[in-house]
Amino acid sequence: MTEIETQSPTKENTDHPQHKKQESVWMVLGTTFITIFLAEIGDKTQLSTLLMSAESHAPWVVFLGSAVALITTSLLGVLLGGFIASKLSPKTVEKSAGVILLLISLMLVWDVIQG
Known part of the structure; x- marks a missing residue:
């Protein structure tokens, strides 16, 4: 064997x-x-x-319908997220998401107080 073949992997060889x-x-x-x-x-x-699975007695049909719905909503989220990321900086997206979640939290607290 040559020297190269007998060398053990080094950090240089594994960090491609x-x-x-x-x-x-x-x-x-x-x-x-x-x-x-x-x-x-x-x-x-x-x-x-x-509940739908229990009522319909067709669990595989319910599974298929719910799986397609989850995939579709996830696809929409990924596409929208990709579009937003191409238009705004990550810092702006992060701050905007924080503000939106804060507003939603305040609205929920207000709803509980009023209820």
């Missing part, structure tokens, strides 16, 4: 841009899956799906 890109794709995929999965557990969509 493609390796980093693959790693970041898996990181984004995993983070997205965990975030959405945890956010969806026990929400009104899941409860509605559960």
